[in-house]
Amino acid sequence: MSSIPTDLKYLESHEWIRAEADGTVTVGISDHAQEALGDLVFVEVPETGKSLEKGAAAAVVESVKAASDVYSPVSGEVIAVNEALKGSPELVNQDPYGEGWLFKLKLSNPAELEQLLDAAAYGKVVESDG
Amino acid sequence: MPFIPHTESDVREMLAAIGAPSIDALFDEIPSSLRTRELTGIPDALNEMEVSRLMHARAQRDGTPLNFIGAGAYEHHIPAAIWAIVTRGEFYSAYTPYQAEASQGTLQLLYEYQTMMTRLTGMQVSNASLYDGASALAEAALMAVRAHRRSKSARILVPATVNPTYRAVANAITEGQNLKLDVLPYERSKGTFDPASLESYKGQDITAVVIQQPNFFGQLEDVDALTDWAHANGALAIAVVNPTSLAILKPPGEWGAKGVDIVVGDGQPLGVPLSSGGPYFGFMTVRMEHVRQMPGRIIGRTVDLDGKPGFTLTLQAREQHIRRSKATSNICTNQGLLVTAATIYMSIMGPRGLERVAAASQAQTRALVDALTRIPGVTLVFDGPRFHEAVLRFEKPVAPILDALAERGIIGGYDLSRHYPELGNALLVCATEMRTHEDIELYAKALTEVTADA
DSSP states (O other): HHHHHSSEEEEEEEEEEEOOSSSSEEEOHHHHHHHOOOOOOOEEOOTTOOOOOOOEEEEEEEEEOEEEEOOOOSSSSEEOOGGGGGGTTTTTHOOOOOOOEEEEEEEGGGGGGGSBBOOOHHHHHHHHOO | OOOOOOHHHHHHHHHHHTTOOGGGGGGGTTTTGOOOOOOOOOOOOOHHHHHHHHHHHHHHHHHOOOOOOOTOOOOOOHHHHHHHHHHHHHTOOSSSSSGGGEOOOOOOOOHHHHHHHHHHHTOOOOSSSSOOOOHHHHHHHHHHHHHHHHHSSSEEEETTOOOOHHHHHHHHGGGTOOOHHHHOOOETTTEEEOOGGGGGGSSOOOOOEEESOOOOOOBBHHHHHHHHHHHHHHHHHEEOOOGGGTTTTTEEEEGGGOOSSSSEOOTTTTTOOOOOOOOOOOEEEEEEGGGOOSSSOOEEEEEEESOOOOEEEEEEEEEHHHHHHGGSSSOOOOHHHHHHHHHHHHHHHHHHHHHHEEEEEHHHHHHHHHHTSSSSSEEEEEOOOSHHHHEEEOOSSHHHHHHHHHHHEOOEEEEEEOOGGGGOOOEEEEOOOOOHHHHHHHHHHHHHHHHHOO
């Protein structure tokens, strides 16, 4: 069973989002997602300063098997990206909720956070995934 | 690996499994007004004997003319060993097998092809080929837009000295994706791109600049200046090259201070027969930093569980069978058989052999220009260094002259009046190592008669 921290929110498409104290959010992919993808060989992060709509393709995670889109769970402006992934994409595999974060957003509509899944609901999504 | 088509009962079973009444029903989301019904204007099927007869008749119509036309496809000597090896059962397929790693020989060949192409072009990575040179230019333009994320304009500068067919194909493929290919004028006296035309683009958002060397007129461009201009103005540099010429010209990886970003071209001169225009294959090599945006796939060398060397498909994660509409290219079929021929051609010729082909082609073109410009009324249009093609001007229209030469069994060259009417009665001629001094004399004699008659 993959790990699903209870302090995070999730999307059905396997992104996680953490609301930080300063009002920004951090986005990554879940432990279940990194397991399903296998060893990542490349991560393409968005450009800092870019405005993302909720549900927009924001990043690409590429394993030896497939390149998959990562969608932005909420609308906002990209204020930071994880530069360490350029040389070490495996951080996403090793520490998906920590060192393997993908990008940070400044929210444009905080109410969108309420529409995301909590850990229990996301756990059910993972279960039904098999 | 046998190819096994579905039987009718296979199809019925599969339709039953997914609950579809017919194959047609699978396409019912396409509005019926858009569906093609019965195809009209298609003749009845022919049997093998009839097709074979038709093909022989068509081939005979081509005859065996003495050829002085280049313009993007070049008649070089193809050693007999090449197609004898290519047509062996082990190689004789255009496709990379679906279970690619089961075909280590095919993968090794593609790996060696990539190695040769990167060395020839002076770049770091090569894909396993594209359709042809023209579509390779379109792919390079699309790739530049993906790779150059800071540039938002999708504007690409293309000198008018780039092969007009390549420009037309690149336009057709890219305009639906909102790319803008701006044509740069050339200097009428030199037949090379006009550097003054770049002034108006200074400081603008330009995604990439295309440079063809040698250019469509056979002339050598100032590739260093154009590459450096591109980089100084925040644009990527795309080279279009003739692979044969790279045996004697500076590789694009060394143009300017940094070298270009993407190199494309047509691989036909490397052991692929002219055969009325195809099939040929396109090649693409790039700098390592752009590898993730390169269309197609790469074959890599690796070791198996026992530490023994082997070859594997790498970097296919962005192809269409995985990325669907977001693939780096909608062209996955590579031109495997032609690539096989080119790889064997390059290995048989070696660097020295290729250099001799290039040098002999250049020398024979010089001899051809000397012989033809001695004829009254025939002049050389552009001075300056060139590879194995040259532009000649006549006092009268070119088309009837070419017709009269064709009657004498000579293909005299490429009439430039369609694409470059401003050049007047201009003809693009080419000689490769295949054209002997006797051939050139024969052409000069025929042309003397033809121009005197006209």
